[in-house]
Amino acid sequence: MSSVALNFETDIIIIGSGFAGLAAAIEAAEAGASVQVLEKMMAPGGNSIISDGGIAAPGTSYQEAAGISDSPELMYQDMIAAGQGLNYPDLVKTVTEGAREAFLWSRDYLGVKYKNRVDIFGGHSVARCYTPEDVSGSALIKRQLVRLKELHVPIRLGIFVESLIQDEGRVTGVRLIEGYRYSKPGHEIQQTLTAAKAVIVASGGFGSDVAFRQAQDPRLGSSMLSTNKPFATAEILKECIRIGANPIQLSHIQLGPWTSPDEIGFGAGPLFGDYVVLPYGLILDPETCNRFVNELTDRSLLAEAILRRKHPVIGITDEAGVHTAGWDLSRPLAKGVVKTYDTLDELAEAYGMDPSTSKAAVERFNCSIESGIDEDFQKPILKEAGPLNRPPFYAMRIWPKVHHTMGGVQIDTSARVIHRDQYPIPGLYAAGEVTGGVHGACRLGSCAITECLVMGRIAGRKAAI
Numbered sequence: 001m002s003s004v005a006l007n008f009e010t011d012i013i014i015i016g017s018g019f020a021g022l023a024a025a026i027e028a029a030e031a032g033a034s035v036q037v038l039e040k041m042m043a044p045g046g047n048s049i050i051s052d053g054g055i056a057a058p059g060t061s062y063q064e065a066a067g068i069s070d071s072p073e074l075m076y077q078d079m080i081a082a083g084q085g086l087n088y089p090d091l092v093k094t095v096t097e098g099a100r101e102a103f104l105w106s107r108d109y110l111g112v113k114y115k116n117r118v119d120i121f122g123g124h125s126v127a128r129c130y131t132p133e134d135v136s137g138s139a140l141i142k143r144q145l146v147r148l149k150e151l152h153v154p155i156r157l158g159i160f161v162e163s164l165i166q167d168e169g170r171v172t173g174v175r176l177i178e179g180y181r182y183s184k185p186g187h188e189i190q191q192t193l194t195a196a197k198a199v200i201v202a203s204g205g206f207g208s209d210v211a212f213r214q215a216q217d218p219r220l221g222s223s224m225l226s227t228n229k230p231f232a233t234a235e236i237l238k239e240c241i242r243i244g245a246n247p248i249q250l251s252h253i254q255l256g257p258w259t260s261p262d263e264i265g266f267g268a269g270p271l272f273g274d275y276v277v278l279p280y281g282l283i284l285d286p287e288t289c290n291r292f293v294n295e296l297t298d299r300s301l302l303a304e305a306i307l308r309r310k311h312p313v314i315g316i317t318d319e320a321g322v323h324t325a326g327w328d329l330s331r332p333l334a335k336g337v338v339k340t341y342d343t344l345d346e347l348a349e350a351y352g353m354d355p356s357t358s359k360a361a362v363e364r365f366n367c368s369i370e371s372g373i374d375e376d377f378q379k380p381i382l383k384e385a386g387p388l389n390r391p392p393f394y395a396m397r398i399w400p401k402v403h404h405t406m407g408g409v410q411i412d413t414s415a416r417v418i419h420r421d422q423y424p425i426p427g428l429y430a431a432g433e434v435t436g437g438v439h440g441a442c443r444l445g446s447c448a449i450t451e452c453l454v455m456g457r458i459a460g461r462k463a464a465i
């Protein structure tokens with residue numbers, strides 16, 4: 001590896017090409033700054049591009065049409081409740097107050113096409129989540145890339161940022177490796193890039209960094225699978241900490257409580273687990289053949305309840321539930337992750353459950369749906385939910401996977417990175433999953449993309465001043 005002296009300069013360097021980094025790049029370029037986005041992989045998009053693209057926002061026309069009353073204040077209360085009060089209130093306020101505008105920015109300014117529906121996920125008190133037509137974060141990434149091309153902002157791929165450079169405390173650039181190949185090392189050149197205005201860190205979470213995540217939560221060793229891409233690692237977070245950034249709440253790592261142990265990665269199962277079972281179905285423990293949890297509680301409580309069973313559990317719904325949910329399950333069915341059964345007896349037998357006990361559990365759940373009150377676990381019964389009695393019955397094994405890292409560097413509402421001595425580090429901004437404080441102990445579904453867009457755009461605007 002050869003070392004080359006300082007050879008290029010820009011106003012703003014952005015580390016990472018996910019939702020947060022690209023949102024920051026658009027705003028900074030719109031404000032007139034020269035910008036370079038550095039991405040270690042050979043394709044842009046990070047975890048963002050494999051996400052479902054679901055974004056949460058209150059006070060939209062979709063909610064109005066569905067007769068849903070919502071507000072930034074209600075979304076704030078939901079996020080604080082799920083976060084167990086550990087969220088930084090001013091950051092939650094910034095995100096919830098900016099949520100509607102960020103959603104409209106993605107739709108009207110960037111041109112992302114959303115489905116004409118609004119969904120509820122566990123822990124939200126009302127439906128406020130919007131999904132792109134193709135149920136993929138790639139819809140947003142593609143539109144962000146189109147806009148950046150129009151703005152002549154280069155996305156430099158295969159550039160691994162090794163370290164931040166400081167001059168009398170101010171962050172003035174990065175040391176990087178050009179020609180980086182994640183799976184094929186050998187042709188790298190070391191370079192230096194200086195930033196006249198600022199460096200924005202948007203390097204994502206550390207869900208795939210087994211050593212780093214296990215140091216925060218010893219349960220999350222290599223036997224725990226992850227929904228993340230394998231390169232979601234902590235090197236830039238550690239570099240920020242090295243220069244004095246305050247790391248906050250790193251041990252709050254979210255497990256997705258709707259993933260299948262019968263496939264790797266995020267897979268096809270969550271579409272059934274998260275979007276169909278949790279709102280319209282039930283989860284049984286195959287050992288007791290009974291329910292054990294409010295399926296619509298937040299992700300943290302649900303994942304912990306499943307982990308306590310010490311074995312995969314069974315998510316179940318019927319044809320009516322699938323129809324009401326209105327999602328195309330052909331992928332999880334074709335993969336064999338979700339299976340169908342003509343009767344509840346057959347379903348029970350397939351998962352080694354006692355048929356009469358499991359059928360009694362389904363019947364008791366059906367009574368809760370009909371009365372509108374779940375006396376056992378206080379699951380909110382949605383008005384369009386019906387009893388599970390129309391075959392075929394659908395089922396999937398569920399076991400949590402590492403999904404999101406709530407902790408990261410401390411930032412303020414201007415996206416400035418805060419030093420451990422509680423002052424902003426000059427020249428350093430951050431946004432997205434590499435930061436901590438917005439979600440506290442638990443992120444609600446669809447709130448990460450809202451956060452990435454709101455805080456990424458703020459970082460870009462502020463850094464360009």
Ligand SMILES: Cc1cc2nc3c(=O)[nH]c(=O)nc-3n(C[C@H](O)[C@H](O)[C@H](O)COP(=O)(O)OP(=O)(O)OC[C@H]3O[C@@H](n4cnc5c(N)ncnc54)[C@H](O)[C@@H]3O)c2cc1C
Nearest residue numbers: 016018020040046047048051054161204432433446448449
């Ligand atoms: C499968 C899946 C589904 C999800 N679905 C949703 C959803 O529907 N709604 C929702 O709100 N949230 C969802 N999430 C969470 C959400 O997608 C992420 O929190 C969000 O995309 C993170 O965006 P980001 O810009 O912070 O980071 P990322 O999108 O991960 O981008 C970070 C980028 O930085 C690059 N990078 C890192 N280190 C370096 C380095 N040293 N040098 C150069 N580049 C570097 C990475 O390669 C990566 O491309 C999902 C997450 C996953 C994994």
